[in-house]
Amino acid sequence: xxxxxxxxxxxxxxxxxxxxxxxxxxxxxxxxxxxxxxxxxxxxxxxxxxxxxxxxxxxxxxxxxxxxxxxxxxxxxxxxxxxxxxxxxxxxxxxxxxxxxxxxxxxxxxxxxxxxxxxxxxxx
Numbered sequence: 001x002x003x004x005x006x007x008x009x010x011x012x013x014x015x016x017x018x019x020x021x022x023x024x025x026x027x028x029x030x031x032x033x034x035x036x037x038x039x040x041x042x043x044x045x046x047x048x049x050x051x052x053x054x055x056x057x058x059x060x061x062x063x064x065x066x067x068x069x070x071x072x073x074x075x076x077x078x079x080x081x082x083x084x085x086x087x088x089x090x091x092x093x094x095x096x097x098x099x100x101x102x103x104x105x106x107x108x109x110x111x112x113x114x115x116x117x118x119x120x121x122x123x124x
Contacts, residue, residue: 001025003115005095010121011085019080019118021095026113028052028071032098033078034106035069037091037120046106047093050078056103085122092117
């Protein structure tokens with residue numbers, strides 16, 4: 001199983017980025033995929049998650065209304081569209097997977113497959 005996060009970069013406050021999580025070795029429809037982030041000196045926190053079969057989603061309050069998670073089962077890829085970014089969104093973003101029968105909220109200990117992260121920096 002491999003999860004590859006990409007799409008990070010440097011963006012000005014108020015800007016947007018779209019992260020991608022390309023999964024291989026799994027069938028997306030049988031998994032929950034979560035996005036997590038870790039800022040320097042802070043614990044990793046769950047941002048959003050999606051269930052690969054029915055597309056149900058979850059958002060942490062800190063990103064609700066700004067971030068949108070989506071999936072493309074044909075491409076085995078999950079996306080995180082991030083709008084209205086602020087300095088508080090600066091972090092390394094990771095995607096993770098867990099075989100599941102329904103949506104799993106993004107709690108770190110509940111996900112068992114992790115990919116390398118992608119850096120998101122929001123700064124003027």
